Amino acid sequence: MTTRDTVTPHDGTLRVLSTSDLAGIDITLTDVVDTVEQAYRTLAAGHSDNPRKLTVKPADGHSVAYAMLGRDGVRDVVAIKTSYKHGLHESRERQHYYTTLSIYDDVTGLPVAMMDCGRIGSLRTPAVSALLARECAAPDARTALVIGTGTQGRLALPFLLTTLPQLDRLMLSGTHPEGLAAVRAELARHFPDREPEVVTDLRRAAGEADVVVATAGGHTPAAVEADWLRPAAVTILVGHGLAPSTLHRADRVIATSEAQMQVTGTDMADADGKLPAVDQELPAVLSGAARARTAPGQRIFAYNSGLVITDIALGHRFAQLAAEQGLGTEVALWR
Incomplete structure (x- = not known):
């Protein structure tokens, strides 16, 4: 994987990459995982910057917008991601959601690209879950359970198999037939010899799983309790599907960012509105400076x-x- 290829137009124009441009780019799951892992390692080494995001939300809560600035010290690029969702009180099909990423070369000082960030997020998030699973799972982990069949649920199993190829039983909990079919199709596309086992008894499935990844939407009735889990299980929260007890009764808590967990994980707070302290953050674990699992039999919660x-x-x-593929439209935005 290269990091400093020449991707900046020499004349200072901006390459704009649309949803359809990005959809046509073939990238392997391994490439995605390696790229994400390198970003965490670079951050842990102190070569990158990842400030807290800015948020604005009107009093009636009908929309929310975020702005996130960062610098990658290996790729020598600066970028800003914006995210805007409108219609939060509406059903999902009536909501409007736009997310963009603008990248600048911090060596030449020229713009690199501006792109729709939808596909980036849909790949980045399950890749992070897979890295958490790899670092937190017990050495003899063989069974995984994914809760939810939305965007994140559909890619969770292929990414898990990328970082934990020893998994030999894949369970799936979902209620939407089209979502279940989409998960099967996505898994078959990457691992044609594998088939998920659809489960209806969530408590039993959670008790048999070594790795549980909860990706369900906010309206899911699924809520795995700590008592359901087997010893040494790891639960990974992406969306919804885990009860607060899985966090508060965990032996170890790992997060991509403790600061972000304190802001976005409030639905997992206890009766006093508090969250437990995080034992380690993922960048430190991936860099080798810390360990996620420190003893056999530990139940780990990962955020x-x-x-x-x-x-x-x-x-x-x-x-x-x-x-490399000549995709996108070059726009003379500053002329």
Whole structure:
């Protein structure tokens, strides 16, 4: 994987990559995982910057907007990601959601690309879950359970198999037939010899799983309790599907960012509105400075919240591939 390919137009124009441009780029799951892992390692080494995001939300809560700035010290790029969702009180099909990533070369001082960030996020998040699973799972982990069949649920199993190829039983909990079919199709596309086992008894399935990844939406009735889990199980929260007890009764708590967990994980707070302290953050674990699992039999809770530094690295990787394939539209924005 290269990091400093020439992807910047020499005349200072901006390469704009649309949703359809990015959809046409073929990238392997291994490439995605490696790119995301490198971003975390670079951050842990102190070579990158990942400040807290800015948030604005009107009093009636009908919309929310975020701005996230960061710098990747290996790729030598600076980028800003914006995210805007409108219609939060509406059903999902009536909501409007836009997310963009603008990247600048911090060596030449020229713009690299501006792109839709939807596909970046849809790949980055399950890749992070897979890295958490690899670092937190017990050495003899063989069974995984994914809760939810939305965007994150559909890619969770292929990414898990990328970082934990020893998994030999894949369970899936979901209620939407089209979602279940989409998960099967996505798994077959990457691992044609594997088939997920659809489960209806969530308590039993959770008790048999070594790795549980909860990706369900906010309206899910699924809520795995700590008492359901087997010893040494790891639970990874991406969306919903885990009860607060899985966090508060865990032997170890790992997060991509403790600061972000304190802000975005409030639905997992206890009766006093508090969250437990995080034992380690993923960048330190991936760098080798810390360990996720410190003793056999520990139940680990892992919290997956996005860091913009991973969006930047993966977005820059897509910009590289787009430049190689001649994709995108070059716009003389500043002329």
